[in-house]
Amino acid sequence: MPPPVVQTAMPLLFVLLWSTGFIGAKFGLPYAEPLTFLSVRYVLVIVLMTALALAMRAPWPADRRQIVHIGVTGLLVHALYLGGVFVAIHQGLPAGVTALVVGMQPLLTALAAGWLLGERVSRAQWIGLAMGFVGVALVVGSKTGTGGASGPELAAMMVPALAALVGITLGTLYQKRFCPRFDLRTGSVIQFIPTLAVTAVIAWSVETQPIDWSGEFVFALVWLVVVLSLGAISLLNLLIRSGSAVNVASLFYLTPPTTALIAWLLFDERLSAVALAGMAVAVTGVWLARRG
16 A cells, blocks of 8 residues: 555646646647557557566466456557547547546546446535536636537537547446456556557558657657556556545546646646636535545
């Protein structure tokens, strides 16, 4: 069990690292198609984590069913979630709108947690989850639009974002129920191998696979591999292992406000008074949900 200080810092660090995913996409997607970009990312993650697992003699699951369960979580959390987010942004859906769609995950998780996991969602948690959603809507609504897209065009852009929402929700619940504990080094390899297989096949079928190896692309790729796929995903696995599904899901409400703050620092995207108020509401909602 990590020390209390580490347990307190882990959720905050996870939110900070996870929020940079949209920034990495902003840097890298102009130079590669989304699924091709992700396929290269997954190859690097598998190579790095396999080398680390072998060097540290990390234990591999002995139960075949455990291997299958870990692989399924990889398909949901990585292939479906990341694939949906990257495709949505590539198709023109603003990153903030994508974040808002995925930001509905805590509500879906709370609805399903009692049925699938037997977790009781308290009144304070429901209030906190609702406040979190309102806060996210305020932040995103204050700084993004639909880019002038028509109704049918916007609906088509929303499909991969909704798929990402389903993936991260089901992935969190599935892992909490069937494989909450596994070695992070070997488990990451098991998660990313089927993810790479599925993503690469689809990329080969629907994309042309050109990559412009610019400095911005290399930076985005290295950042997403090291910080997101190794750092943030490891923290997510630890949080799922040690907390309830609702508590973990509530942290995703902090992603859009944190992303907006990072975008302000890096790209001088201004934050309105409404956005700042939304951040305060979202933070308060997460505090209520986790306290409950």
